[in-house]
């Protein structure tokens with residue numbers, strides 16, 4: 001290659017490289033720490049490391065603490081195995097940290113300590129001319145999805161939050177659960193339960209014509225409508241709300257014999273409910289209509305719920321549903337401009353259940369952390385040590401444009417090494433999404 005060719009190649013490289021990614025996709029497995037990923041891997045493959053995102057160029061631990069809880073302290077956590085059991089974040093504060101770049105109090109939906117709204121990633125993306133959306137296997141008004149869209153003093157104000165999402169927000173996609181006319185098995189109920197959506201919002205969606213300052217919403221609810229959208233068989237709407245025909249969560253709360261002892265997939269999945277991968281694909285098709293790009297948050301919402309209940313098989317089912325959604329997003333990125341155009345982050349918002357090896361956490365000094373590998377298709381040896389969240393570091397994986405530069409170091413953990421923090425990630429994503 002002569003000097004002109006070399007200079008020309010360098011010129012092409014410089015002009016073709018984009019400083020910041022066009023698209024940002026943040027995938028959050030709610031309640032997922034290191035061992036939740038490993039448990040799903042062991043069941044699925046018999047290997048401890050098996051997911052595509054585990055080979056991403058950026059892999060780093062992340063702290064998740066909230067202003068209400070204990071600030072993460074690696075030395076205290078290393079000295080006393082019970083320290084992480086106390087004063088962890090909730091999902092609202094962690095989602096708010098990701099969404100606004102600021103630590104908040106537990107139950108805050110995008111509000112600061114004085115209960116003033118803080119600008120979030122969706123609002124920032126919209127201001128830059130990009131599209132924005134959230135999808136989840138939990139109700140749409142649940143803490144994680146809502147903190148990326150609206151602002152509320154408390155995560156428990158579901159109807160209020162749903163009203164803000166439907167009648168006020170400026171995002172393009174909202175998919176999730178909370179359907180008032182269906183139960184946790186996807187069966188129709190006689191008396192609707194509007195807890196998660198509210199009658200006004202649901203009626204206006206179902207009757208057509210629901211709108212906010214972002215325009216009029218399309219609405220879907222059947223599995224076939226979600227499938228058609230994901231597979232490109234239906235006309236693309238500009239904005240869409242999808243409420244799957246199920247109540248609290250897509251699959252985790254469905255019936256079964258004994259949830260605590262059942263094996264993985266022992267009870268058949270709800271037949272009328274899509275997968276998280278289907279939701280993600282549908283959202284990507286709608287959002288990528290915008291040539292300026294988009295921000296999408298994808299939540300596996302029920303790993304946390306399974307872990308609260310200490311239902312091991314269901315936590316594996318939910319993590320595998322999340323993992324398949326990541327696979328589908330990676331394939332989409334590869335087919336749509338590649339990782340030069342899109343930044344993908346895969347992480348958890350906090351760990352739930354303090355999942356360990358079968359010896360568990362006996363006292364401050366004794367912990368049996370490592371799951372037992374019982375081979376592919378078998379449940380690993382495990383123990384739960386909590387029915388709530390823990391304050392452990394969780395893993396974060398990133399690939400694509402700016403994946404290295406978003407990582408700022410919050411501290412060094414004596415066990416896991418340098419770690420970042422959820423609010424630091426949020427703060428960097430805000431910078432990326434505000435670039436026009």
Ligand SMILES: [Zn+2]
Pocket residue numbers: 031091304305308352389
């Ligand atoms: Zn939780």
